[in-house]
Amino acid sequence: xxxxxxxxxxxxxxxxxxxxxxxxxxxxxxxxxxxxxxxxxxxxxxxxxxxxxxxxxxxxxxxxxxxxxxxxxxxxxxxxxxxxxxxxxxxxxxxxxxxxxxxxxxxxx
Numbered sequence: 001x002x003x004x005x006x007x008x009x010x011x012x013x014x015x016x017x018x019x020x021x022x023x024x025x026x027x028x029x030x031x032x033x034x035x036x037x038x039x040x041x042x043x044x045x046x047x048x049x050x051x052x053x054x055x056x057x058x059x060x061x062x063x064x065x066x067x068x069x070x071x072x073x074x075x076x077x078x079x080x081x082x083x084x085x086x087x088x089x090x091x092x093x094x095x096x097x098x099x100x101x102x103x104x105x106x107x108x109x
Contacts (some may be wrong), residue, residue, distance in 0.1 A: 003027070003034075010091045014080055015098070021107045022097060026090050029061075034090060044078035062102045064108055071109040073099040 004027055011018050033039045043049050058070045077095045081087045097106055 007090045010088050011094050014026070014091065014095055019103060022103055023060065024095060025106050026093050030093065040089055042087045042089050045077055058096065058100065062097065062100055062105060064100055068102070071092055
């Protein structure tokens with residue numbers, strides 16, 4: 001599980017108490033995407049990509065349909081990760097899940 005450790009280390013840059021179960025769940029659902037170099041990162045400057053993240057993750061996976069809440073979470077995570085030129089998709093989704101307080105929804109906790 002060397003790959004998983006890589007993602008835990010990346011998440012730890014933003015969260016001192018990494019929820020490893022959440023990382024595992026996200027890794028399981030994103031493994032195919034993470035394997036594709038062009039899809040492994042999120043670009044906060046690409047409005048189309050952020051709309052896709054909102055539709056496919058925030059709405060479809062987290063069940064958040066409040067447009068304003070979703071936009072605020074996206075902005076907050078982009079701000080948190082602004083110093084990182086390669087915003088890892090798993091880390092980005094982890095932080096969105098935290099920001100939207102949906103960890104239990106993803107982990108079953």
